[in-house]
């Protein structure tokens with residue numbers, strides 16, 4: 001018999017959302033997602049990541065344009081989502097990429113579990129390695145040489161058609177030895 005509980009069901013039900021309503025999420029929803037992020041395990045509990053909350057439209061649109069520029073286009077890689085959580089991590093700590101990735105995993109899962117749309121959006125490293133990105137970090141009061149971009153978690157209310165069913169899991173995902 002397969003074990004079932006609320007956490008396992010939430011993990012299996014999480015999907016990326018790629019179309020959003022313009023309405024901003026509620027502060028209590030944001031807080032729940034952020035808190036889940038901070039509970040992620042980190043190497044030696046050094047808590048190398050930080051989560052930058054971006055909700056003002058000007059900064060959100062600037063980040064979107066910088067992210068699109070990495071790909072050489074001018075679309076909105078954030079799919080209209082009104083909130084962007086930028087996860088950065090202290091590059092001086094050896095597990096910073098793993099730490100930040102787990103934070104992102106928690107953010108995505110928590111968001112999905114409370115009915116928000118979410119998606120990991122790549123290219124945070126490239127964005128915050130640029131001079132423009134470093135200037136943004138400094139504007140936010142962060143040490144631009146210390147923090148490396150890990151990923152962006154976009155959040156919002158899903159629009160119609162924003163969430164597609166899961167692709168099947170590959171048959172050889174698990175190897176028993």
Ligand SMILES: Cc1cc2nc3c(=O)[nH]c(=O)nc-3n(C[C@H](O)[C@H](O)[C@H](O)COP(=O)(O)O)c2cc1C
Nearest residue numbers: 014015016017018119120121122123151164166167
């Ligand atoms: C490291 C990483 C980078 C990703 N970057 C993007 C991205 O830039 N844009 C995007 O639409 N989805 C991105 N995704 C989402 C994946 O495409 C998505 O998780 C995958 O297709 C599986 O779908 P699901 O999340 O609905 O299960 C990324 C996911 C990960 C883990």
